[in-house]
Each structure stands twice: as C-alpha cells, then as structure tokens.
Amino acid sequence: MQSFLSIQHLSKSFGAFTALDDISLNIEQGEFICFLGPSGCGKTTLLRLIAGLESSDQGEIWQSGVNCTKFPPEKRDFGIVFQTYALFPNLTVFDNIGFGLQNQGLSREKVQTTVAKWLETIGLSDAGDKFPCQLSGGQQQRVALARALALSPGLLLLDEPLSALDARVRVKLRETIRSLQKRLGITTIMVTHDQEEAMAMADRIVVMNHGHIEQVGTPREIYQNPASRFVAEFVGAMNFMEAEVNPQNQTMLANQPLALAPQPSRSGKVLLGIRPENLTFGEGITELPVQVETMEFQGTFVRASCNPLGWTSTSAIKVDVPVHQLANLSLHPGCESRLVIQEQHIHVFPAE
Structure with a gap:
C-alpha cells in the first residue's frame, strides 16, 4: 500500500553545514506526525523541503503517488501555519481567512459561507470584522489555522505554531488543533522542540538530531523504549x-x-x-x-x-x-x- 507522503533519501546542506543527511520517512493518510528535536537538528528544514520553500540537494518527495520534489510551493497540496501567525495586518479576520478562496475565483457567496463556517469552527464567529491587532495571540493563531484549512488541503504543515503563546493558551490550542485534525482526518506534520507537545498530540514522533532521524515511533514507544541515549535524554527525564x-x-x-x-x-x-x-x-x-x-x-x-x-x-x-x-x-x-x-x-x- 502506497504511503500518502513518502520522503526518500533526502539531503540538504547550507555551505559546509549538513542540515539533513539521507532522510527517509513514510507518512500515512490521516496521521498526525511531530518532528521533534533541539534547535539545529533539521526539523524545520525538512518541513520547508516538504512545502517546497527550500530545494533538496538529493532525494525525492512523493505525495499521493506524485513526485513533487521539483514542484514550487503553489503547485503543492498543503496548508501551512507559522509560529509568527503571518496574518495580513491590513485585512480583517474574515478577509484573512477568505484570501486564498478569493484568489481561487470562488463566488462571493461561496467565500462568505466557507469563511463563516471556519469562524464558527474556531470559536470566533463574532470576530470577522476585527483586525489581527485586536486579537490575542491564541486567537490570531486560530485564524491562521482556519486560513490554512479553508482551502481544504491534503496536508497541513505546522511550524512551531504554539511556541509564541503562554502555557495555558498553548495547552488549550493544542487540544483544539488535535480535535480539529481528528475530525477532518487531514494528514498533519508539526515541527516542535517541546517534548510534552509532541507526546500529547502526535500519532507518531520523529526524533531528529544533527540532520538524522534517531527514532520513529508512537509517543509510548519513544518514551518506554528509546533507541539511543539521545532519545532517552531528550524525551522525558532519564x-x-x-x-x-x-x-x-x-x-x-x-x-x-x-x-x-x-x-x-x-x-x-x-x-x-x-x-x-x-x-x-x-x-x-x-x-x-x-x-x-x-x-x-x-x-x-x-x-x-x-x-x-x-x-x-x-x-x-x-x-x-x-x-x-x-x-x-x-x-x-x-x-x-x-x-x-x-x-x-x-x-x-x-x-x-
């Protein structure tokens, strides 16, 4: 059976620095995957290669049976949420969520219906006329999530989406994201350096270090049967x-x-x-x-x-x-x- 996303022998260097070294990984339809590791381990670089925001030195990326290694970002089937929200400050919440829909040429009625649905889904039905600066950090990140999902992508990419939030908001939003992901059944990859986040949200965790994958497994497998000293030390206390x-x-x-x-x-x-x-x-x-x-x-x-x-x-x-x-x-x-x-x-x- 073919995997939804297949990463095959991917490598990437920046000058003399090797960010990724021969990475291979298969991700199934509907999985929630966390790339977990310290700063500089290659997790964000891997996410950017999947999104087409960086080009690989070697290797291939296949999504839904299509080799998309050379595709530019706009030709790939994904939505992405960044750590910094990246909302348009001059647009209302409604127009931020509807931006991509309007660019696709959907009718005004269809855009309004879709945006209204997503505002209700993220619990911000009364915030459509507000601007991003009028929202809290957690609310802005929910808008960014709705904007990414409004286009019904096959893959959702999350680049440390919770790290800029305070602890209580972070826990609440991770519950929201996981619940929404399960309901939609959308294949999701999240980059994080927070082991608690990964343990709470992921179906499988990909532990990375120095451009290599140290271990891939369920949160329970990673915690109870660490494959290396690095994994044992990085995930939980040992x-x-x-x-x-x-x-x-x-x-x-x-x-x-x-x-x-x-x-x-x-x-x-x-x-x-x-x-x-x-x-x-x-x-x-x-x-x-x-x-x-x-x-x-x-x-x-x-x-x-x-x-x-x-x-x-x-x-x-x-x-x-x-x-x-x-x-x-x-x-x-x-x-x-x-x-x-x-x-x-x-x-x-x-x-x-």
Whole structure:
C-alpha cells in the first residue's frame, strides 16, 4: 500500500553545514506526525523541503503517488501555519481567512459561507470584522489555522505554531488543533522542540538530531523504549548509571549482578538508563545507597535528587516519589537511604 507522503533519501546542506543527511520517512493518510528535536537538528528544514520553500540537494518527495520534489510551493497540496501567525495586518479576520478562496475565483457567496463556517469552527464567529491587532495571540493563531484549512488541503504543515503563546493558551490550542485534525482526518506534520507537545498530540514522533532521524515511533514507544541515549535524554527525564559487563556476560552495577539479558556484543563499560518514576526508596533485590540532597515539590510527586554513595552515576540520581508515599519514607535533605532498582525498567546503552 502506497504511503500518502513518502520522503526518500533526502539531503540538504547550507555551505559546509549538513542540515539533513539521507532522510527517509513514510507518512500515512490521516496521521498526525511531530518532528521533534533541539534547535539545529533539521526539523524545520525538512518541513520547508516538504512545502517546497527550500530545494533538496538529493532525494525525492512523493505525495499521493506524485513526485513533487521539483514542484514550487503553489503547485503543492498543503496548508501551512507559522509560529509568527503571518496574518495580513491590513485585512480583517474574515478577509484573512477568505484570501486564498478569493484568489481561487470562488463566488462571493461561496467565500462568505466557507469563511463563516471556519469562524464558527474556531470559536470566533463574532470576530470577522476585527483586525489581527485586536486579537490575542491564541486567537490570531486560530485564524491562521482556519486560513490554512479553508482551502481544504491534503496536508497541513505546522511550524512551531504554539511556541509564541503562554502555557495555558498553548495547552488549550493544542487540544483544539488535535480535535480539529481528528475530525477532518487531514494528514498533519508539526515541527516542535517541546517534548510534552509532541507526546500529547502526535500519532507518531520523529526524533531528529544533527540532520538524522534517531527514532520513529508512537509517543509510548519513544518514551518506554528509546533507541539511543539521545532519545532517552531528550524525551522525558532519564538517570544514567555506569556499569560493566563481566566475562560471563553479566551486567554489574556497584558490584551487584543485574537480572538483565546477556550483552554479548558489549564488553567492559555500558551505560544504564532508568527513569525517575521507576526508582523507589526502600528494600528490594537490588539496593544502592544514596544521600538525598534536595527535594522539589512538583504537585502530584516530589522529585528527590540523590548522590550515590560508593558507586558511580553520570550525575545526581533523580527519584520521583508520589506525594501519598512520602509520609511512610521519612525523607529529608541530608538523609541517607537506599534506592531499589527494578531491572525490567532499565535501558542499556553503549558507554561513551
């Protein structure tokens, strides 16, 4: 079965800087995909190549079975929403949404009907006569979204559309975008550096770093089974502890053998990763001594930062303790305790 959007061996350089290096990716009809990664990883460049705003050095882009690699933006089937809204300041909200429709030669009646529908859809039915400067940032971004969708594109591209908004508005608007995308069934690609945004909105996340794709998967797959140390570190919090694989292929942490699968391809040092919520204080099969340094209240849990006693970690160990468990633990900064390691939650990475 042919994918709706197929990216094949795409590369792009700017002088000596390689922005994308042999990127291949298939996106299915109706999927919500997030390109996630730090600044400079290539996610925006990839979005711009899909839109035809940049040309690739090599590779191909196919949409709905058509090779559109060389098509200019106006010949491609997409709508786009930018971080900066990019609304026409001299046009009303109504005329901003209807701009593309008028350029397509639709009748005045059809334009009015379509724009009225979209104003109702985004909850701004009474704002058609206002100008962008009279709207809040969240309202302007909803208008930009309606303008992009009014032309019924096959593909919706979102270039960090929420990053300029405050936290509460950002959460509300991401719910609006996801709900609208599901209702319309439109294939959507969103660029973001915000892991929480990607986890909440995406069907699949494409984690990028230095022009490469590190991992593609559902939010759950990316979080629970990170393919590399970079993914583990970038998506969520992760503790890293140094361990060794002995000649018997046992993984040893602080001279204690762990019940992990043998590591035949690795010898010597390895790096173990475990998330803060998968560590507990108390008694268990594998216990490690620590000293609690700080405790930060985070609402539903307290994040304790601990220093290892007699064993090695790459940094302080973070432990997320549910608030309702605190009373039974007698934890406080400066106290000594023992961490319980549960092997089923450990990820093994090559040592650096």
